[in-house]
Amino acid sequence: MYIIGENIHIISEKVKEALKVRDSEFFMDLAVRQVEAGAQAVDINLGPRKKDWEEVFPWIFKAIESVVDVPLSIDTTNFDGIEAALKTVTKAQPIINSTSAEAERLERIPVLAKKYNAKVIGLTMGASGIPIAADDRINIAVESLIPRFVEIDYPVENLIIDPLVLTVSGCQEYCPQLIEAVRTLQYAWDPAPSISVGLSNVSNSVPTEGRPLINRVYLAMLMGVGLKMMIADPFDKKQNEVIRIIENRDDSSAVGKLYLKIADKTAAGDELSIDDVDLSDPNQVDIWKTVQILLNKVIYADSYLSQ
Amino acid sequence: MPIEIPKDKWPGTIHTVTLGATNGEGGTRSKTVTFGGETTMPFLQFEAPVPHKPVVAIEIKDHKPEDWSLLLAEVWGAAMTDPAEWAKAAENAGADIIVLALSVNDENGNPTTPEKAVGTVKKVLGACGLPLIVFGPGQVDLDNELLVPISEATKGERIVLGICEDKNYRTIVATAMANGHLVTARTPMDVNLSKQLNILITDMGMPADRILMDPTTGALGYGIEYGYSVMERLRLAALQGDTMTQFPMIVTPGFEAWKTKEAKVGEGVPGSWGDWKERSINWETLTAVSLIQTGADIVVLRHPESVKRVKYAIEELLMA
Numbered sequence: 001m002y003i004i005g006e007n008i009h010i011i012s013e014k015v016k017e018a019l020k021v022r023d024s025e026f027f028m029d030l031a032v033r034q035v036e037a038g039a040q041a042v043d044i045n046l047g048p049r050k051k052d053w054e055e056v057f058p059w060i061f062k063a064i065e066s067v068v069d070v071p072l073s074i075d076t077t078n079f080d081g082i083e084a085a086l087k088t089v090t091k092a093q094p095i096i097n098s099t100s101a102e103a104e105r106l107e108r109i110p111v112l113a114k115k116y117n118a119k120v121i122g123l124t125m126g127a128s129g130i131p132i133a134a135d136d137r138i139n140i141a142v143e144s145l146i147p148r149f150v151e152i153d154y155p156v157e158n159l160i161i162d163p164l165v166l167t168v169s170g171c172q173e174y175c176p177q178l179i180e181a182v183r184t185l186q187y188a189w190d191p192a193p194s195i196s197v198g199l200s201n202v203s204n205s206v207p208t209e210g211r212p213l214i215n216r217v218y219l220a221m222l223m224g225v226g227l228k229m230m231i232a233d234p235f236d237k238k239q240n241e242v243i244r245i246i247e248n249r250d251d252s253s254a255v256g257k258l259y260l261k262i263a264d265k266t267a268a269g270d271e272l273s274i275d276d277v278d279l280s281d282p283n284q285v286d287i288w289k290t291v292q293i294l295l296n297k298v299i300y301a302d303s304y305l306s307q
Numbered sequence: 308m309p310i311e312i313p314k315d316k317w318p319g320t321i322h323t324v325t326l327g328a329t330n331g332e333g334g335t336r337s338k339t340v341t342f343g344g345e346t347t348m349p350f351l352q353f354e355a356p357v358p359h360k361p362v363v364a365i366e367i368k369d370h371k372p373e374d375w376s377l378l379l380a381e382v383w384g385a386a387m388t389d390p391a392e393w394a395k396a397a398e399n400a401g402a403d404i405i406v407l408a409l410s411v412n413d414e415n416g417n418p419t420t421p422e423k424a425v426g427t428v429k430k431v432l433g434a435c436g437l438p439l440i441v442f443g444p445g446q447v448d449l450d451n452e453l454l455v456p457i458s459e460a461t462k463g464e465r466i467v468l469g470i471c472e473d474k475n476y477r478t479i480v481a482t483a484m485a486n487g488h489l490v491t492a493r494t495p496m497d498v499n500l501s502k503q504l505n506i507l508i509t510d511m512g513m514p515a516d517r518i519l520m521d522p523t524t525g526a527l528g529y530g531i532e533y534g535y536s537v538m539e540r541l542r543l544a545a546l547q548g549d550t551m552t553q554f555p556m557i558v559t560p561g562f563e564a565w566k567t568k569e570a571k572v573g574e575g576v577p578g579s580w581g582d583w584k585e586r587s588i589n590w591e592t593l594t595a596v597s598l599i600q601t602g603a604d605i606v607v608l609r610h611p612e613s614v615k616r617v618k619y620a621i622e623e624l625l626m627a
Contacts (some may be wrong), residue, residue: 299498301499301551303511307551
């Protein structure tokens with residue numbers, strides 16, 4: 001699993017504070033620790049920086065690149081900021097995060113990516129938002145996103161399609177559709193673009209203590225359909241353990257065996273059955289209940305595990 | 308060519324709930340009302356028998372409301388100034404249940420006191436034989452201050468206390484449990500929040516046959532499709548076996564419909580809108596009947612003519 005580390009994000013109070021005082025050390029340390037924890041790229045989201053982009057983007061990318069060798073992901077909606085970052089980066093091929101299929105962004109971002117030889121994350125989102133159905137999201141990829149890159153002779157292998165994970169708390173009907181979108185997108189074009197998702201979005205607005213389990217179970221399902229790249233928290237040990245179990249097919253623990261089963265059944269287009277679960281093991285019961293909400297079989301509620 | 312109508316068979320059942328208690332049952336009601344028990348979607352009697360009909364409640368207030376439509380003031384007349392008279396008139400108008408909605412202030416503009424609220428509830432219970440639902444004024448502290456003594460003063464009557472919301476349900480559920488009453492749980496048009504509140508109330512130990520849920524709805528033309536979809540989703544989940552959605556649904560189409568310009572206003576609207584009174588009653592009736600189609604077990608109405616028409620629609624749909 002190729003993890004793009006998500007932790008340098010302006011939504012974090014610590015990041016906000018460090019940015020305010022231009023604490024380079026904080027960002028360098030956070031980048032190094034993410035790479036040490038297994039991140040193969042580092043996402044940097046400091047917001048649009050409409051007023052100070054000229055100073056902030058070169059500063060942050062220079063600082064982080066001085067301590068890590070992995071690709072850096074430029075996560076902003078500010079077009080000038082993206083270009084400033086692209087001009088700064090010298091080591092690994094950077095990633096532009098992101099473009100949607102909306103006309104204006106799709107006009108400009110691919111050209112920039114080509115000019116600076118950057119990878120790009122393309123979101124399956126058009127002017128009218130994010131469609132629910134997997135097929136509609138795939139259509140955005142094959143009818144809008146990919147053709148635009150092909151049109152300017154941009155290598156499709158450098159394109160990363162993100163079919164957009166939405167939260168189980170409020171957008172539950174999107175959750176099973178995203179799994180199918182990941183499955184199908186791999187065969188949607190030749191050569192195939194990469195596919196990446198923002199995993200933790202699946203548990204947005206879920207109470208904090210409930211988020212990791214939902215993320216992990218969804219991860220097992222997505223790995224089952226072939227997900228190999230994601231923006232995620234590389235410090236999440238239990239998540240990394242699920243990745244290890246599925247990649248190494250380690251069925252030595254009961255819970256590990258269940259995660260493998262989830263991946264395999266999802267791969268086969270089947271659903272986990274209650275017979276696959278040892279109901280005397282509370283951990284397995286929680287995983288079963290989580291599968292049910294993620295497949296939109298049972299309505300999500302914050303206390304779904306206690307039902 | 309014979310056409311075979313496809314039939315669904317669902318694993319889940321909605322809880323059967325009885326409201327009110329007669330003399331022999333520890334209350335003073337002349338009759339009780341039972342609803343719920345569905346094993347399929349509404350009016351699909353070819354799939355499964357309909358155990359209980361949807362029922363119609365009429366909403367009354369503790370004193371004459373100043374913000375209600377003139378048409379409602381006209382039809383209820385002087386009865387509106389006395390909750391006992393109003394309840395009696397509502398019973399005569401065909402209500403199955405009385406909903407008494409308490410106000411923040413009394414008719415003199417002073418805050419409604421617990422003594423006054425208890426007095427009003429007792430007057431209403433004394434004046435008519437129907438089961439009763441009591442809604443607090445909708446302010447957390449005041450609701451609790453009024454509903455607890457009402458609950459205690461009416462022990463055994465099996466009234467419904469409302470409205471439980473995610474910010475305020477513990478006190479209401481506790482007093483309802485202690486005094487043999489029911490509760491209604493309201494959430495703002497959201498399946499996740501609706502289910503969550505049901506779980507929280509159930510976790511307190513409230514028996515499943517004493518919980519109603521109000522998923523909230525909008526009037527015709529004002530978001531009814533959202534409310535409709537939320538209710539449909541909750542009911543389908545219930546029939547599929549989700550135990551935390553298997554509660555009868557109560558909705559307030561009267562409140563919603565009479566807020567709309569189409570119902571409320573008689574002047575300054577296009578002539579093509581037609582007769583004001585007829586339009587208003589249609590608005591309330593159509594809102595209510597639509598919601599019954601998606602699984603409402605209790606509709607709370609305001610105009611007696613709407614009550615008549617909604618009940619007629621229910622009878623017709625049950626014979627189809």
